[in-house]
Amino acid sequence: MALTFFWILAVPPLLCSALPSTTPHVGISIPLSKRTPQLSVNGVVDRDFLNAQVNKVHNKIARGFAAYKKNTGKVHPSNTKHITRRSTGADALQDDSQVLWQGTVQVGTPAVNFTVDFDTGSSDFFLPGPDCDSSCDGHTIYNTSSSSSAEDQDQKFSLAYGDGSTVEGNIFTDTFTIAGLTGTNQSIGAATTYSSGFSIDNFQPDGLVGMAFKEISDFGDDPVFQTLVSQGVVTAPEFAFELSTSGAELFLGGVNTNKFTGSFTTSQVSNTGFWQISMDSANVDGEAVVGNLSAIIDTGTTLIIGDTKSVSELYDSISGSKDASQTVGDGYFTVPCDSIPNISLTFGGKAFSISADTFNVGQAEQGSSDCIGGIVGEDVGDAWVVGDVFLQNVYTSFNVENETVGFASLA
Numbered sequence: 001m002a003l004t005f006f007w008i009l010a011v012p013p014l015l016c017s018a019l020p021s022t023t024p025h026v027g028i029s030i031p032l033s034k035r036t037p038q039l040s041v042n043g044v045v046d047r048d049f050l051n052a053q054v055n056k057v058h059n060k061i062a063r064g065f066a067a068y069k070k071n072t073g074k075v076h077p078s079n080t081k082h083i084t085r086r087s088t089g090a091d092a093l094q095d096d097s098q099v100l101w102q103g104t105v106q107v108g109t110p111a112v113n114f115t116v117d118f119d120t121g122s123s124d125f126f127l128p129g130p131d132c133d134s135s136c137d138g139h140t141i142y143n144t145s146s147s148s149s150a151e152d153q154d155q156k157f158s159l160a161y162g163d164g165s166t167v168e169g170n171i172f173t174d175t176f177t178i179a180g181l182t183g184t185n186q187s188i189g190a191a192t193t194y195s196s197g198f199s200i201d202n203f204q205p206d207g208l209v210g211m212a213f214k215e216i217s218d219f220g221d222d223p224v225f226q227t228l229v230s231q232g233v234v235t236a237p238e239f240a241f242e243l244s245t246s247g248a249e250l251f252l253g254g255v256n257t258n259k260f261t262g263s264f265t266t267s268q269v270s271n272t273g274f275w276q277i278s279m280d281s282a283n284v285d286g287e288a289v290v291g292n293l294s295a296i297i298d299t300g301t302t303l304i305i306g307d308t309k310s311v312s313e314l315y316d317s318i319s320g321s322k323d324a325s326q327t328v329g330d331g332y333f334t335v336p337c338d339s340i341p342n343i344s345l346t347f348g349g350k351a352f353s354i355s356a357d358t359f360n361v362g363q364a365e366q367g368s369s370d371c372i373g374g375i376v377g378e379d380v381g382d383a384w385v386v387g388d389v390f391l392q393n394v395y396t397s398f399n400v401e402n403e404t405v406g407f408a409s410l411a
Contacts (some may be wrong), residue, residue, distance in 0.1 A: 024205045029256050047329060054137055054366070058378060060300075068215050071215050071235075078271055102205050106115075108142070114207060115206050116205050117209065117300075118211055119210055119298075121299070121300040123223045124223070125187065126190070127142035147174055151172060153170075153171045166193065167198060174186060178224070181234065183227040183231055211225055238401075239254075240255045242260075255397050276296045280293075284343060295383060299387070301387030303361075304387055305376050306377060311333070327365075328372060332376035352409075354374070395408045403404065
């Protein structure tokens with residue numbers, strides 16, 4: 001089992017500066033290193049952990065749907081089943097530590113360093129505020145009164161999570177710097193209460209930075225990267241990820257040509273808000289099994305979550321697969337450990353393979369010949385949520401101006 005779950009954004013000191021850039025940056029490469037938490041013992045997966053992943057994704061997409069309706073006055077086109085947040089279940093954020101895009105951001109004047117989690121599946125930026133209760137203990141506090149550039153927007157926010165708890169507080173605007181890139185008047189939430197999932201025992205970063213679109217922002221304002229683009233800090237309105245086991249990186253302001261080969265297969269965002277694109281098909285051994293799908297590309301999700309009907313059809317075409325809903329959890333399936341199938345997803349007419357190492361989450365139980373597959377069935381609107389089980393196999397670009405997602409083969 002080689003599924004990876006925790007990524008740390010390592011920002012070299014030379015790239016961090018509290019001073020605004022005087023000229024736009026062509027692009028900045030930010031190295032990423034990997035950390036893996038205790039997902040399993042002797043190769044056997046933690047079932048509670050896995051089930052929390054599905055609950056986390058369900059609630060994350062539901063929050064995006066709710067924010068979209070608030071911001072646009074319309075139901076999101078993919079919310080065909082009118083998905084809402086689950087009121088009970090495992091703590092969705094307790095297990096957010098499995099995939100973190102974590103790095104240093106400087107906020108305020110004078111600048112203070114904060115560690116944050118970067119997530120393409122959400123759009124808001126929040127930190128522990130000065131009035132936060134004991135739920136913020138251990139985190140660096142964003143002291144708004146100590147920043148001369150902080151301005152109170154007289155607006156509250158409340159973000160609900162899977163355990164029924166919330167992150168809530170007040171919205172300010174302030175200056176921020178990441179890897180030498182400085183933006184001003186950025187909406188930042190100063191939390192007064194943290195969900196249990198954001199307690200220091202469960203979540204090491206201080207806060208979270210969303211990298212999707214304004215339409216799913218609970219704050220109703222531009223996410224951080226769009227701020228950098230609109231203020232002319234980067235010359236290209238694009239960022240990219242490589243999530244390989246070595247040499248992984250986040251690239252801001254374009255793509256790193258050393259990280260991929262050939263050309264990009266590019267898809268237009270179909271429903272602005274999420275990074276949502278059309279997916280031609282999901283394939284087994286080169287044959288399309290289900291098709292005409294929609295996919296949300298989310299670096300903050302570990303697994304691939306598909307609608308229950310399509311996922312069942314996919315596993316039905318795999319020899320030796322078994323429904324594991326009674327043994328592992330709803331929506332899970334197993335495949336024979338010694339014959340992991342060749343699974344691929346097709347975008348823009350090109351099939352991109354998922355390696356056996358990333359598809360295989362681990363043994364269903366000690367000594368079992370059955371391993372859990374990284375594609376799970378859960379109805380979250382009409383879209384699949386494509387996470388790191390797939391994204392570790394490709395170089396991925398996100399263009400906020402053209403509203404496109406591109407995949408290329410890793411170098």
